Structure formats: structure tokens, C-alpha cells
Amino acid sequence: MGAYILRRLFLMIPTILGIMFISFVIIQFAPGGPIERIVADLTGQSSGATERVSGGGDAGLDLNSGGDSKYRGAQGLDPEFIAKLEEQFGFDKPAHERFFKMIVDYAQFDFGESYFRNIEVLDLILEKMPVSVSLGLWITFLSYGISIPLGIKKAVSHGSKFDIWTSGIIIVAYAIPGFLFGIFLIIVFAGGSFFDIFPLRGLTSDNFDELSTLGKIGDYFWHLALPLTAMVLSSFATTTLLTKNSFLDEIGKQYVQTARAKGLTENKVLYGHVFRNAMLIIIAGFPAAFITSFFTGSLLIETIFSLDGLGLLGFESIVGRDYPVVFATLYIFSLMGLIVSLISDIIYTTIDPRIDFEARDV
Numbered sequence: 001m002g003a004y005i006l007r008r009l010f011l012m013i014p015t016i017l018g019i020m021f022i023s024f025v026i027i028q029f030a031p032g033g034p035i036e037r038i039v040a041d042l043t044g045q046s047s048g049a050t051e052r053v054s055g056g057g058d059a060g061l062d063l064n065s066g067g068d069s070k071y072r073g074a075q076g077l078d079p080e081f082i083a084k085l086e087e088q089f090g091f092d093k094p095a096h097e098r099f100f101k102m103i104v105d106y107a108q109f110d111f112g113e114s115y116f117r118n119i120e121v122l123d124l125i126l127e128k129m130p131v132s133v134s135l136g137l138w139i140t141f142l143s144y145g146i147s148i149p150l151g152i153k154k155a156v157s158h159g160s161k162f163d164i165w166t167s168g169i170i171i172v173a174y175a176i177p178g179f180l181f182g183i184f185l186i187i188v189f190a191g192g193s194f195f196d197i198f199p200l201r202g203l204t205s206d207n208f209d210e211l212s213t214l215g216k217i218g219d220y221f222w223h224l225a226l227p228l229t230a231m232v233l234s235s236f237a238t239t240t241l242l243t244k245n246s247f248l249d250e251i252g253k254q255y256v257q258t259a260r261a262k263g264l265t266e267n268k269v270l271y272g273h274v275f276r277n278a279m280l281i282i283i284a285g286f287p288a289a290f291i292t293s294f295f296t297g298s299l300l301i302e303t304i305f306s307l308d309g310l311g312l313l314g315f316e317s318i319v320g321r322d323y324p325v326v327f328a329t330l331y332i333f334s335l336m337g338l339i340v341s342l343i344s345d346i347i348y349t350t351i352d353p354r355i356d357f358e359a360r361d362v
Helices: 002-029 034-043 079-089 095-107 121-156 161-175 178-189 213-251 254-261 266-278 280-284 286-296 298-304 310-319 323-351
Strands: none
Touching: 002 095, 002 323, 034 079, 095 323, 121 161, 121 213, 121 266, 121 286, 121 298, 121 310, 121 323, 161 213, 178 213, 178 298, 213 266, 213 280, 213 298, 254 266, 266 280, 280 286, 280 323, 286 323, 298 310, 310 323
């Protein structure tokens, strides 16, 4: 296992480099940028004025003909001012030098400073992370808490009306996008058109510090109720069906028939023998499930419910062309995903020593 772990750790390096390189190249060709944003703010132009001249076609023509600036809308501004902006953001250097410097700095977890927030990127990420981690943890625990008992019940009653009806409900729930259900919850329960029961913004109330310990707990879950409901709707479907199929596969094996022939009760057979083997893939996949909830569910839900987490931070940074924040979050998310994938493999071999990753190619 040691050799396998080392190989996986070494493979993380080219994987991270590839992800960052592709993202860096895409950013170079994307219209707009921090300089264009500042120019647009100074000249009072619309967002369309923040596009960089592409060098060909009508779309790349300058709005004010006769200028020689490579930034759309920059005519009339002092060229020295534009040059200072380029130097400030590092755009006075060639692209390959900027990419190499970024990789060297990121390897030391030096993400620099946000372009527009006057704060270190790492401090900004740490400030926003508790919200996203909180959502990811709760959605994972709720998903597993619903999926495992439901999956076991469906396996035991396979083919019954309960199994058929719950399968239909699960499929429908999985098909409904979480953000769409979130909007529905806001309309119905957060003062949209019907009831005004739950708050719409943040994870705590303005008077949170003045509340008792019990009051703080209640206030916290009061704010979490709608976001978690929107996210959990479709998240438990895959785990439920995976649990059911895993139990069905184990129930049909010979050792289960032998245990029943010895006179063991059904609960003893199910939870004393089947459970340990059937839950192997479920337990081992827990870290990956958390990361999936942490990554995929945060952006739209945080935006809809105005939760100040990493998802909303990433969205605002992309829109605002705050590249240090964009690349730093991408780097951290990619690194976490690769590490969690390795942890899942280690958990597999810990739970079931029969699994040997060293016996196969990475």
C-alpha cells in the first residue's frame, strides 16, 4: 500500500499542473479583466466595455477609433496610468512567466492578495470556508442518515409497494434541481408570496451574540432549514439506491443462507453479518460524498440564499475578474479532491484487506 500511496502522491503533481495550466490558458483568452474593470469604472462605461480587444473582426475594434490602447474604452487615459495598472497586476510580464510564478507561489500556499478586497487571498478563503464546510457536513450527514435506513428497508422489502413507491419518489426528487427547489422554498416559506417563516439571508440573525446557547443553536438551524432542504432533496438518491443494491447483493450470498439455517434471527443476520460487508462501499465513499456536497452544492444555493461562503465568493470573483481568488479556490478545491480520492482508497483497504490497489496499475 505504501508504494501505491507514493505513486498517487506523485501523480497529483502533473494533475494539479494540468488543471491550473488549462484554467490559466482559458483566462488569457476570456474577454475582460481587472484592468478593463478599472477602466470601465473610471470611464463610466457599461460591462460590455470591459472586453479586451481580440485583434481581429468587428468585435475587437476599439470603441473610440484612432486610439492605440489595447484595452477597450481606455482612450483618453494616461498611457503611464495603464502601464502602472499592468505592473500592479503583473500583466507587464509574459504569460509563461506569470504562470510559472503562480505555480511556485501556490506550491508554498502563497496566494497573494485579492485585487479588489485589500486582503490576503488565504485569509479571505479561511473567512468564507466555515459556511461552506457547515453546509457540506450537514448535507452529508443528513443524506447518509436518510439513505442508509431507507436503502436497507428497500432491500429487505424488495419488490413490495413500499419499494416501488419510494423508488418513484427518489427518482422524482433526484430529477428536481436543488436551486430550483430552493427558489420554490423561498417563494412559499421565506416571504416570497405565501408565508414568511424562515429567514432569507445568512446563517445567523443580527442579534445572534445576544442569544442564549440554546437560542443560538435554534437560530443557526432556523437559518439552515431551507438551504439544507433544497440541497438534501436530490443528494440522498444515489446513496439510497447504492445501499439497497449493496444489501441485495450480500443477502443473496451463501454465508447469509448458512446463518439463517443456523437459526439466527433476521435482524441478527442483517445487522450482524450483512451490514458490515454491505456498508463497505458506503463507508469508504463518505469522504468523497462530503467533498461532492462541499463543491457542487455550494455555488447556486449560497447565491440564492445569500450565504457568504466559498461558492458565492468564487462566483463574485469570476464576475469581478479577481483572478488571485479564482485561481486559489480552484487550486485548493482540486488539491482537496485528489487527497480525498486517495483517502477513500485507503479506507477501502482498511475496511476490507482483500482489496489490494498495489496489485493493479494506477
